[in-house]
Amino acid sequence: MSYLLLVIYIMAFGWWIKSTKTFQTPGLSRNFICFIFLSKVMAGLLYGLIHYNYFKGGDTFLYLDESTLLGSTFLSHPTYYLNSLFGWEVILPNTRVFTYPSSTIFWKDLGTYSLVHIHALLYPFTFGHYHLHIFFIAIIGLFASLNFYNVFRQILDLPKIALIACCFFLPSLTFWTAGLHKDVYVYFGLSLFLLSLLEFQQKKQLFRTTLKLCTAILIIGIIRHYLLVLLLPATLAYLSTLYYSKRILITYLMIYSLLISTVFMLIKFIFGIELFEILVHQQTAFLAETGGSSIQNVTPLKPTIKSILRMIPVAFVNVLGRPFLWECKDFLQVLASFEILSFLGLIATSLSFKKESIKSPNLLVHFIVAYSITNLLLVGLLVSNIGTIARYRAITLGILSALLTHIFDFHKVYSKKSPPAKPHLSSLESSPPKNTNPSPFSKKNNAKLLQ
Numbered sequence: 480m481s482y483l484l485l486v487i488y489i490m491a492f493g494w495w496i497k498s499t500k501t502f503q504t505p506g507l508s509r510n511f512i513c514f515i516f517l518s519k520v521m522a523g524l525l526y527g528l529i530h531y532n533y534f535k536g537g538d539t540f541l542y543l544d545e546s547t548l549l550g551s552t553f554l555s556h557p558t559y560y561l562n563s564l565f566g567w568e569v570i571l572p573n574t575r576v577f578t579y580p581s582s583t584i585f586w587k588d589l590g591t592y593s594l595v596h597i598h599a600l601l602y603p604f605t606f607g608h609y610h611l612h613i614f615f616i617a618i619i620g621l622f623a624s625l626n627f628y629n630v631f632r633q634i635l636d637l638p639k640i641a642l643i644a645c646c647f648f649l650p651s652l653t654f655w656t657a658g659l660h661k662d663v664y665v666y667f668g669l670s671l672f673l674l675s676l677l678e679f680q681q682k683k684q685l686f687r688t689t690l691k692l693c694t695a696i697l698i699i700g701i702i703r704h705y706l707l708v709l710l711l712p713a714t715l716a717y718l719s720t721l722y723y724s725k726r727i728l729i730t731y732l733m734i735y736s737l738l739i740s741t742v743f744m745l746i747k748f749i750f751g752i753e754l755f756e757i758l759v760h761q762q763t764a765f766l767a768e769t770g771g772s773s774i775q776n777v778t779p780l781k782p783t784i785k786s787i788l789r790m791i792p793v794a795f796v797n798v799l800g801r802p803f804l805w806e807c808k809d810f811l812q813v814l815a816s817f818e819i820l821s822f823l824g825l826i827a828t829s830l831s832f833k834k835e836s837i838k839s840p841n842l843l844v845h846f847i848v849a850y851s852i853t854n855l856l857l858v859g860l861l862v863s864n865i866g867t868i869a870r871y872r873a874i875t876l877g878i879l880s881a882l883l884t885h886i887f888d889f890h891k892v893y894s895k896k897s898p899p900a901k902p903h904l905s906s907l908e909s910s911p912p913k914n915t916n917p918s919p920f921s922k923k924n925n926a927k928l929l930q
Contacts, residue, residue: 523613526658550602626670652877794859
């Protein structure tokens, strides 16, 4: 019965795609958007199947169980839930309900509890069935992908097929943003954030753009609040370049240096702790996690700038190299290894066949590069589990793949692979004789020779 309900949901959403102006997207037909949506539903079902069998349920089914418990018992114990949500002291009911932790744990794992509460609201439509939750996740993923498509088609020079592949069909990005996890919400929040910044640059409908940006900040803040710390300096630098577009690299370096120094001093003098101690604490928390794909012999960070700088090369090796093929223990790790090898291959290919003349990039491109580098660096410094690294880097690698494809010279490569067309015999016989010895001083003839 639940699968029949899924089919009904999909058909109703497909009808909405074809009938509403919301999905009027340049270069994409309504039928193709329906196909993209179905591919996300299938990826979400595969995500659940792999987690159920390979990870014995994992976090994704834990979130499902907790959201189902919260959604199914809210009406019978509304006072308990509302009081707990606002942090008031409550008496735990005798029956089994979703148990709220202490405030310190709640705020530490805010993203987890936000995710659980969001999906608890869907209980009247899902009745606790995983595949029905996937339907709503696929909708969020579709809007996120369309947002990235609308951004990239305006700021990047890509053939249509490459643009579509980068926005909708990158395997790792599609997989990790298709399941019941936090990544799809981060993906959606970032897409809204980038779209808002581009609209600020284009000076479009300031009120709607501001509302969109605030929504993006709220989504990212309640799911992975530390990403706001990475977005802040990049955003300030981007807004600065809108008014002063010269010496962009220096502008970014100055703003990053100034902001990091300011944050370092504020945390030191207000809270009495070092910024580096926070990084050490977070790395320790990741090292304490158990799993079969943990990186061996990880050097613990020390709360000194020397230790952080020494670990930066190792961090990039971890996030842009692991898992190495020789350390893979199962098929999924092999896939993750091929994924990062493919990305490294894309870097080498794009630089080897780079366009001879690339027009000045949109100012948003510099923002994307700055955010992506700091995101990958943070993941490499703190995370010591290969599976977690693969999931955390998926969105960033997907964004960078589009930028790398932007500099790739498709025309040059295509012209090398395509042999010149041979003239037909009849056309040679009917054509008038041509001057086979053009004057070397004729500009017109020289232009023909160059062609």
